[in-house]
Amino acid sequence: MMTVSPSSRQDMMTDQQPRLRIRGLKKSFGDRTILNGIDLDIPAGKSTVIIGGSGNGKSLLLRCILGLIEPDEGIIEIDGENILETSRSRRETLLKRIGMLFQNAALFDSMSVLDNILFGLRAKGKNRKNRAEQEQEALHLLSQVGLGAHVAPLNPAELSGGMQKRVGLARALAGQPDILFFDEPTTGLDPIMSAVIDGLISDCVTWLGSTALTITHDMTSATRIGDHAAMLYGGKIIWQGPASTLMDSGNPIVDQFTHGRREGPIPTSSMTAGSPAGH
Amino acid sequence: MRALTLPFILLGRGVLGGLHHAGALSLFALRGLAGALRLPLYGQIVLSCLIEIGFLSLPVVALTAIFSGAVIALQSYSGFSHFHAQNAVGSIVVMSITKELGPVLAGLMVAGRIGAAIAAQIGAMRVTDQIDALSTLATDPIKYLVTPRLIAGILALPFLVLIADILGVAGGFIVAVGKLGFSPALYIHTTYASLHSHDVLVGLLKAAVFGFLITLLGCYEGYHSRGGAEGVGRSATATVVASSILILAFDYLLTDLFFTA
Numbered sequence A: 001m002m003t004v005s006p007s008s009r010q011d012m013m014t015d016q017q018p019r020l021r022i023r024g025l026k027k028s029f030g031d032r033t034i035l036n037g038i039d040l041d042i043p044a045g046k047s048t049v050i051i052g053g054s055g056n057g058k059s060l061l062l063r064c065i066l067g068l069i070e071p072d073e074g075i076i077e078i079d080g081e082n083i084l085e086t087s088r089s090r091r092e093t094l095l096k097r098i099g100m101l102f103q104n105a106a107l108f109d110s111m112s113v114l115d116n117i118l119f120g121l122r123a124k125g126k127n128r129k130n131r132a133e134q135e136q137e138a139l140h141l142l143s144q145v146g147l148g149a150h151v152a153p154l155n156p157a158e159l160s161g162g163m164q165k166r167v168g169l170a171r172a173l174a175g176q177p178d179i180l181f182f183d184e185p186t187t188g189l190d191p192i193m194s195a196v197i198d199g200l201i202s203d204c205v206t207w208l209g210s211t212a213l214t215i216t217h218d219m220t221s222a223t224r225i226g227d228h229a230a231m232l233y234g235g236k237i238i239w240q241g242p243a244s245t246l247m248d249s250g251n252p253i254v255d256q257f258t259h260g261r262r263e264g265p266i267p268t269s270s271m272t273a274g275s276p277a278g279h
Numbered sequence B: 001m002r003a004l005t006l007p008f009i010l011l012g013r014g015v016l017g018g019l020h021h022a023g024a025l026s027l028f029a030l031r032g033l034a035g036a037l038r039l040p041l042y043g044q045i046v047l048s049c050l051i052e053i054g055f056l057s058l059p060v061v062a063l064t065a066i067f068s069g070a071v072i073a074l075q076s077y078s079g080f081s082h083f084h085a086q087n088a089v090g091s092i093v094v095m096s097i098t099k100e101l102g103p104v105l106a107g108l109m110v111a112g113r114i115g116a117a118i119a120a121q122i123g124a125m126r127v128t129d130q131i132d133a134l135s136t137l138a139t140d141p142i143k144y145l146v147t148p149r150l151i152a153g154i155l156a157l158p159f160l161v162l163i164a165d166i167l168g169v170a171g172g173f174i175v176a177v178g179k180l181g182f183s184p185a186l187y188i189h190t191t192y193a194s195l196h197s198h199d200v201l202v203g204l205l206k207a208a209v210f211g212f213l214i215t216l217l218g219c220y221e222g223y224h225s226r227g228g229a230e231g232v233g234r235s236a237t238a239t240v241v242a243s244s245i246l247i248l249a250f251d252y253l254l255t256d257l258f259f260t261a
Helices: A006-015 A058-065 A088-095 A113-123 A131-144 A161-173 A191-208 A219-225 A243-248 A252-259 B002-037 B043-053 B055-083 B086-127 B130-136 B141-178 B184-194 B197-223 B228-257
Strands: A020-029 A032-042 A047-051 A073-078 A098-101 A179-183 A211-216 A228-233 A236-242
Touching: A020 A058, A032 A058, A032 A073, A032 A236, A047 A058, A047 A191, A047 A219, A047 A243, A047 A252, A058 A179, A058 A211, A098 A161, A098 B130, A113 A131, A113 A161, A131 A161, A161 A191, A179 A191, A191 A211, A191 A219, A211 A219, A219 A243, A228 A243, A228 A252, A236 A243, A236 A252, A243 A252, B002 B141, B002 B197, B043 B055, B043 B086, B043 B141, B055 B086, B055 B141, B086 B130, B086 B141, B086 B184, B086 B197, B086 B228, B130 B141, B141 B184, B141 B197, B197 B228
Parallel strands: A047 A211, A047 A228, A098 A179, A179 A211
Antiparallel strands: A020 A032, A020 A073, A228 A236
């Protein structure tokens, strides 16, 4: 319903200090500019969804926030602290507050399901407990994502795509992070499993009271799990507003995308060129 | 004009590309080695890499060493018999095995077996986002994946070469005594007389350097894999080719460094 002008965005910001604040974020690969000045606020304790076509840099944006890729310029602040200017040890400390579910779950295939979750617990500083207590906590996390203890000794390759996503979610929730990132959590899943994963994400965000940022181009998922939504197009955030207005934004670009129309301001050729290396 | 300058342009690009690659590899190696100076040490991963690189490579290295020793005994016998110098066979076998063939052949075998495996393992982790997942779990992927493999490579190769030295000499002994009719006592005597601790130690030092190079290249190529399964395959191939060449190049450099007339 709203196209955010700088002044109205300023109004949104003054309501509450955003958990995550991004200003002027740019990233190019050679002569191809993928992110061209991203300005975005992610409010604390809310679920924000970023939509956008393939190759528009959604995952790249997430990787920049996580410090996996160094942006060319810009500011990324978590609770007012610019993570691009912090030391590596400080960044590692900040990462302990973050849980991430990758598009393909990215489970460690050399480890069992249980060890994957234990890895998450230990990495997030939960290694002060003894092994039995850690295993108990890992099994509890598994049960929270709807999986029984029988999957704990299995290898990730023995699980279906949906189950892998659930295990990935359990690992992301290890250590009760206060910021959660989800990279296309429902991609490749059937509609029922997508609804299950969406439900789990919503429940976990509510249960932890975390701030969530989800990257998706699944509109059903976006409206189901998001409180706020933003659209990334042409390297910029061109729209943001309540997720409930996503399908009726009034912005022709957003409308074309959300309704999946071939005709409109978005040339279909721009939807096929991905950012380098799948970013 | 373009035709005249093109070779220089290509040469310049090649040199710059090579220097860039060497610099990136050196920085990667430094980060990998520096990881050993910070906690945690991931001792369990080092141990499993030691078993993978050292213990599980033992059969292939052992067979290579035995047959190499046997071939040297046969070939040197046929050559030296023209000069009635057959008694030198034991000396030739022990010197060539301890100085050159033990470390070089063990290095090449491990490069084929382990270098490619490391590149494939880490490459598969890269293209399936597992390395990024490590970073998001506040774990330094270089320290977790590279440092243990470098340590294991440096420690395991000398152990393998020591075994290869013993088995290579044994291979020569079996052929010399069993096929060529040498007296066992005389063969052992000439072998022992030509066995110098300096040669063995230089061979072990070479082995440690080769172990470092193989694991470094495997980790580096795997870590920088791009392009799915095909990219992982390219990384494995590049590791074997590059480490084989570097093993031979560093063999010469180290031989030259420790050369005594």
